[in-house]
Each structure stands twice: as C-alpha cells, then as structure tokens.
Amino acid sequence: MEKAIKDFIYYERFAQNKSENTLKSYKKDLYQLREFLDGSENIVDWNSVEEVHLRAFVYSLNSEDKISKRSINRKLSTMRSFFKYLKIHNLIKKNPSLFLTSPNFKIKLPEVLNTEEIKKLREAIDTKKINGIRDRFIIELLYSSGIRANELLKLSEKLFDLEKRELKIFSSNKNERTVFFSETAKEWYLKYRQAKIEKYGEEYNRDILLMNSRGTRLGDRSLRRLIERYAQKAGIEKEVSPHTFRHSFALYMLKHGMDIYYLQELMGHISIESTKIYTEYDENLKIDYDKTYFYKND
Numbered sequence: 001m002e003k004a005i006k007d008f009i010y011y012e013r014f015a016q017n018k019s020e021n022t023l024k025s026y027k028k029d030l031y032q033l034r035e036f037l038d039g040s041e042n043i044v045d046w047n048s049v050e051e052v053h054l055r056a057f058v059y060s061l062n063s064e065d066k067i068s069k070r071s072i073n074r075k076l077s078t079m080r081s082f083f084k085y086l087k088i089h090n091l092i093k094k095n096p097s098l099f100l101t102s103p104n105f106k107i108k109l110p111e112v113l114n115t116e117e118i119k120k121l122r123e124a125i126d127t128k129k130i131n132g133i134r135d136r137f138i139i140e141l142l143y144s145s146g147i148r149a150n151e152l153l154k155l156s157e158k159l160f161d162l163e164k165r166e167l168k169i170f171s172s173n174k175n176e177r178t179v180f181f182s183e184t185a186k187e188w189y190l191k192y193r194q195a196k197i198e199k200y201g202e203e204y205n206r207d208i209l210l211m212n213s214r215g216t217r218l219g220d221r222s223l224r225r226l227i228e229r230y231a232q233k234a235g236i237e238k239e240v241s242p243h244t245f246r247h248s249f250a251l252y253m254l255k256h257g258m259d260i261y262y263l264q265e266l267m268g269h270i271s272i273e274s275t276k277i278y279t280e281y282d283e284n285l286k287i288d289y290d291k292t293y294f295y296k297n298d
Helices: 002-014 020-041 051-062 069-088 115-123 130-145 149-153 183-203 220-233 242-255 260-267 272-281
Strands: 166-170 176-180
Touching: 002 020, 002 069, 020 051, 020 069, 051 069, 051 272, 115 130, 130 149, 130 176, 130 183, 130 220, 130 242, 149 220, 149 242, 176 260, 220 242, 242 260, 242 272, 260 272
Parallel strands: none
Antiparallel strands: 166 176
C-alpha cells in the first residue's frame, strides 16, 4: 500500500506539477487513511477497499472535535484523486471513491445476502469432490464467523477449537481475537479435513487449512473467483465477494439482538464507527449503543 502512495506522490509531483504543500497534504491524508484501514479492517491491499470503508474513515474524522469540515473535505478530495489514479493505472478494479461528496454523503450500502440466497449458494456447490467440500466449508465459515478473506486464507487447522467452536484470529496489526463458528461450519470442517487426509496422505499439512488443486495454500484471486462462480450459478444478481459474507454476518447478528460493541469485538474493528455502518440498513437498529444484548448463535 505504501508503494502505491509513493508512486502517486511521484506522479503528482512530476506529471501534474503539484505544489509541495499539496503533496505534503496528500501524503499526510493517505497515510492516515492507510493506518485507519489497517487498524479497523485489516486491509493491506488498495484493491480490497470498498466505499463503506471510506465512509467509516470519514465518520471517524467527523467524530474528532478538532478536525474542521474544511479539512475533511480536503481529505475527501485527496481520496478521489488517489483512487482515480489507481483506477487509471489498473491498480484497482473499481473506484470506491466515486460517490464521496461531503462529510454527510449518502452511499449505497454494501451488498448483503439473505438466508434464501445463502441457501441457493449452498445448493450450487457440488460436494462430491474435495474442492466442493472445501468450498462449502468456506461459505459456512465466512458466513458464521464474519472473518475477513485475508484472515481466512492464512488459517491453519491448529487455530480451531472444535469442542468450543472457537477460532483464533491474528491480524496484520498483531491484534488477536476469538471468533465463533456454527455447527454446520464444524460439520464441513471435519468432512474437508478427512478428505485432505485421504488425498494427501503423508504430505497432509495441518499448517495449511485451505489448499488449491496443487496442494498449496489457496490464494485471494482463486477465492474471489470461486465465490463469484457459485453466485452466478445460484442465480444471484448481486455482486458477491468474500467480504459480502462478512457484511451479511454483521447485519444478521445485529438483527438478532447482538450488542454492537460485542459485534465490534468479533469483527475486529478498532473504531465503533466501522460497526455502526450496519445500523443504517434498518432504522430499528439505530439503538442506544450502551444497551446490553445477549449473543445468540442461531
């Protein structure tokens, strides 16, 4: 991420002839954004940034009394210029800053999947082969735990406590948290583990949870492609990515009475502003955030 910022600053200095003051502001704003993304959402790749993340960043700024609206608008301008540069140079697939207009901007909320769409996705997976078993496990774990795609791909079997249905997550910012997964996810975990043992024999490696067809760790691009393929096969017209399950998990938990601060902890959000985004799906979710609810694992 840092290299992209440096390349952008270089481009603005020599290709666009921007002033040193402007370049200094760009650098300050973008490093602040990078720090927020890494700390709040564990995002280490600009291509993974969505509009909802930028909105959460602006909310976090807006909650700081010492930051003026003028400064916030400047940061918005910096983000628009930066992501436009990334898109022009094919460093990102889509520009998440297109609709950033002001500190009070309204955006399209991220896509979420309802229970019927989750059911269709499950039915779209052929579980007769090991990759299908793996993919069904992926869907169940993402949906029931709310973990990030990059956290999923780094997992090893040693991090799972099957009896308690607990999973240890270690973020790039060196924070550790415990998340939980459903009984269904546990069921498909066991099926996938057995399939791996039968296929790889002595080469079976517990340090790698998700394996590709070559017997090495599944990559981010492959994960995205398989999710997109199943969504298309299931007839889901929404844009579905691994992160869609994280959004769906958060909204589901809030609707079923989870305390928003507990959800913040499960999601690994540094700022509560990132978690509050999900209350905008439903006016009934905009509650007194200090009210305590009990965690329900449905």
